[in-house]
Amino acid sequence: MNKHFVKNWLLGAALVASSSCHRNPITGRNQLTLVSEKDVQSMALTEYQKFLSTNKVAPVTDESTKMVKRVGRRIANAIDTFYRGRGLTDALKGYNWEFNLVESKDVNAWCMPGGKVVVYTGLLAYTQNETALAIVLGHEITHAVAGHGRERMSQQLLAQGIQVVGNVALGSDPGTVDIFNQVYAPSAQVAVLLPYSRKHESDADHYGLIFAAMAGYDPREAIPFWKRMAAMGGQKPPALLSDHPADEDRIKKLEALMPEALTYYKTGG
Numbered sequence: 499m500n501k502h503f504v505k506n507w508l509l510g511a512a513l514v515a516s517s518s519c520h521r522n523p524i525t526g527r528n529q530l531t532l533v534s535e536k537d538v539q540s541m542a543l544t545e546y547q548k549f550l551s552t553n554k555v556a557p558v559t560d561e562s563t564k565m566v567k568r569v570g571r572r573i574a575n576a577i578d579t580f581y582r583g584r585g586l587t588d589a590l591k592g593y594n595w596e597f598n599l600v601e602s603k604d605v606n607a608w609c610m611p612g613g614k615v616v617v618y619t620g621l622l623a624y625t626q627n628e629t630a631l632a633i634v635l636g637h638e639i640t641h642a643v644a645g646h647g648r649e650r651m652s653q654q655l656l657a658q659g660i661q662v663v664g665n666v667a668l669g670s671d672p673g674t675v676d677i678f679n680q681v682y683a684p685s686a687q688v689a690v691l692l693p694y695s696r697k698h699e700s701d702a703d704h705y706g707l708i709f710a711a712m713a714g715y716d717p718r719e720a721i722p723f724w725k726r727m728a729a730m731g732g733q734k735p736p737a738l739l740s741d742h743p744a745d746e747d748r749i750k751k752l753e754a755l756m757p758e759a760l761t762y763y764k765t766g767g
Contacts, residue, residue: 522644523586525701529649538648539592539612546596546614556599556619563599566617569632569713570597573639574613576712581643590643605730607634609642624730630723632715636706644705646698703748707755711763718760720752 522529556563574595581590595613602618609615615635625631641647707717728749 523584523589524581524705525644527697527701529645532655533648533651535611535645535648536592538651542610542612542614546610546616549616550598550600554601556601560599562619562622565628565631566599567597569628569635569715570595570615572713572715573632573635573709576709577639577643580709580712593643605727607638609635609639611642611647613639613642615639624726625723626726627719629710629715629719632710632713633706633717633720633723636708636710636713636715637702638706640702640705640709641698644698644701646701649698699748700751703752704755707752707759708762711759715763717756717763721749721756724749724752 520529521527558564558567574593578587578590581587592611593613595615597615597617599617599619603620604618605620605624607615607617607621615638617631617635621634622631625634703720707720710720711717
């Protein structure tokens with residue numbers, strides 16, 4: 499490959515990256531954002547509806563379904579309160595929250611852009627209680643509201659040299675759609691083709707605890723829950739662990755975050 503071409507491509511990529519980095523108003527991190535929240539929400543809605551149409555959704559009368567919806571709504575309300583209190587309601591524009599329980603042995607849960615949340619019945623045997631479920635949903639929803647998926651998607655687009663700023667419609671470009679599916683599709687949530695980074699996991703642990711606490715759930719439940727998840731690891735860990743390393747280091751970090759989270763639990767925000 500021509501050295502000048504490579505040099506020019508690298509220079510162009512660096513310029514795109516530097517001009518497309520934005521500071522996240524909650525986490526304070528600079529994030530690469532080559533794609534808009536509106537675009538990924540539109541694509542996510544299509545994928546979410548397809549997923550629900552091809553999987554067995556638990557009845558709304560099921561007590562476990564009622565619990566998932568109850569916990570989800572409380573977490574969503576806490577997030578709305580958190581963002582509104584900081585004058586950041588625009589950051590949640592387009593979020594129309596939905597919570598569904600899907601019958602599957604997979605130990606997993608995920609949240610797509612726009613607030614489309616799914617919990618698998620296989621997870622409930624390990625959460626064991628409503629508070630632990632709130633810990634999981636707080637964590638997974640943080641990934642969505644903090645734009646972690648868009649950041650991962652942008653990194654992949656830049657790495658593959660796909661131009662998306664102003665001249666490519668996300669939903670019509672095959673390469674872009676493929677990357678979207680790797681990041682957001684339910685199958686990707688299980689296979690974890692593009693695992694979350696340590697920074698993303700740190701964000702999700704931190705603010706997930708805060709959101710659960712604001713929703714009225716004791717954040718200290720995170721410690722026994724993640725210990726249960728770590729104990730069931732082995733050579734083939736459950737999907738929820740494949741990009742959420744539940745080890746001693748994680749537990750220590752959660753313990754360090756607990757004093758702050760407890761202030762939200764005691765005050766409600």
